[in-house]
Amino acid sequence: MRQLISALWFDKEAEEAFNGGEHVDFNSSISIMVSMDTAKEVDALYAKLSVGGVDLMPLDSYPYSERYAWVQDKYGVTWQIMVDENSAVNQKLKINLLFSGESCGKAEDALNYYHEVFNQSEIEAVSYYNEDEADDRHAKVNYSELSINGQKLTLMDHGMGGGFNFNEAYSLMILCGSQAEVDYYWDKLSHDSDFEQCGWVKDQFGVHWQIIPVRLYELMKNGSEEQRRVTQAMLNMKKLDIEALENAMYELS
Numbered sequence: 001m002r003q004l005i006s007a008l009w010f011d012k013e014a015e016e017a018f019n020g021g022e023h024v025d026f027n028s029s030i031s032i033m034v035s036m037d038t039a040k041e042v043d044a045l046y047a048k049l050s051v052g053g054v055d056l057m058p059l060d061s062y063p064y065s066e067r068y069a070w071v072q073d074k075y076g077v078t079w080q081i082m083v084d085e086n087s088a089v090n091q092k093l094k095i096n097l098l099f100s101g102e103s104c105g106k107a108e109d110a111l112n113y114y115h116e117v118f119n120q121s122e123i124e125a126v127s128y129y130n131e132d133e134a135d136d137r138h139a140k141v142n143y144s145e146l147s148i149n150g151q152k153l154t155l156m157d158h159g160m161g162g163g164f165n166f167n168e169a170y171s172l173m174i175l176c177g178s179q180a181e182v183d184y185y186w187d188k189l190s191h192d193s194d195f196e197q198c199g200w201v202k203d204q205f206g207v208h209w210q211i212i213p214v215r216l217y218e219l220m221k222n223g224s225e226e227q228r229r230v231t232q233a234m235l236n237m238k239k240l241d242i243e244a245l246e247n248a249m250y251e252l253s
Contacts, residue, residue: 001120001181004151005173026076027164028056029103033094033154035084039067042081049073049081076169091152094145095172100158101165103206105138107155110205111146117188120149134159166206168195173210179242185211186239196238215242219249 052074059069065082139157190201233248
């Protein structure tokens with residue numbers, strides 16, 4: 001695996017990132033956590049992201065951070081911004097998976113499964129709710145952290161309840177260096193055949209992934225006609241096939 005990144009899928013009226021044909025709404029199941037050195041930096045970033053947005057947790061002092069806010073920006077993307085006393089050594093941006101609704105209580109299972117799937121991964125933290133601390137009786141993990149090839153994922157159960165679930169508005173993208181890697185991650189992460197299309201899969205926890213060969217990006221750097229042929233071939237695939245994409249560029253398939 002070359003890299004793990006996150007991808008946003010906006011509806012057709014949006015102007016940034018990927019534009020989707022069908023309407024899918026962002027919710028709080030996946031957010032971007034931002035670690036800052038000072039309260040002043042938190043305030044400055046919050047001032048920008050909150051314009052036209054909605055506070056999910058107001059800017060304030062909390063037991064886990066002297067300055068923290070959870071805000072949904074005007075595009076619907078959610079951000080958790082905080083002062084982190086270890087920000088000098090911690091990754092500045094982390095992807096947070098919040099297990100809510102029918103997924104609540106599955107954060108630890110997901111943590112262990114992703115650690116098993118990704119060879120270049122390490123569980124760096126796990127903490128649990130105290131008895132009667134969480135409103136949702138299914139919630140177990142209040143914070144956990146997994147490093148995958150240098151990218152930090154944090155996973156937690158939603159202790160305050162909530163009916164939202166993971167959807168395709170936000171996916172995690174795996175950039176693969178070979179067909180063998182594509183095949184491996186596809187077999188490990190695809191759990192619902194109805195969601196298999198153009199490299200997209202949904203796992204058993206409801207999280208959406210894009211399993212993409214780096215070779216696709218290389219092929220898309222060719223001329224417009226070659227790009228059209230490669231794109232058309234990709235749109236007809238479920239799991240992406242590097243050889244078939246290459247053949248499409250040269251019109252050999």
